Amino acid sequence: MLHSNISSTILYACCDSTSKVMGTALGPEIIRNKLKNNNIAHEIKVSVKDKKSSFDYCKQIERIAELNNIKLTIGGEHLITFPILVAMARKISKLKLVIFDAHHDAYPYPISTHYSLFYHVWLELKLPMFFIGTRYEVERSFGSISILDWQDIESQSTRWSFEKICNFIDNSPFYLSIDLDVLNPSQFKAVSAPVPGGLSIKKCITLVEEILKLNPVGADIVEYNPLRDGHDLEMLEKIMPILSNLYQWSLNGG
């Protein structure tokens, strides 16, 4: 299963074991089938069955991320970002994080779950973080977090938002994490924990496209829940431009 690999790898992380609502573990395989028409990517797939094994699962992902150049990860729940960052922070100094998410996932809980992963990123890895579109219980995060407000993003030009993001990155290496619940549920509802408000799909497509031109060291896209999509996968169809962009970038980026 493990390959020491200098070229870029796509990790399909099938895990929803710390989520209240199940279903995101089914996402990676469905997304993979959509993307694979011309599949030349090196791939690894990891699954977890229950909550008890989520710690082992994180350790397994951390090890995979140590041995491989995981350019793109497709989830699964957001917890999977943590072990990837643990491995990446060892390899890359001055790493920064750009996060699209309706939730801050930074509740000060002692055990790392998808509710607390960014609290642990801050506590254990000390990585600077910039949140985009975060709007749920912001006051309950571990401290003052930098947020680019979704209403500002929607009312201003793409250039305005992109400049804010560039100012934060400031030419440092950065990792991009996209939780699909950043999108407005009136346009995209196939997530486990939708929050009213949020980015339009159109704006998100453009912003991700611009950010990828800055060539992040790695990226993930998480929390697509096929159980909340229609039989025709209408929701997934809407976000395919984002997925295709990420996929293409991961193949070209090397």
Ligand SMILES: [Mn+2]
């Ligand atoms: Mn979220």
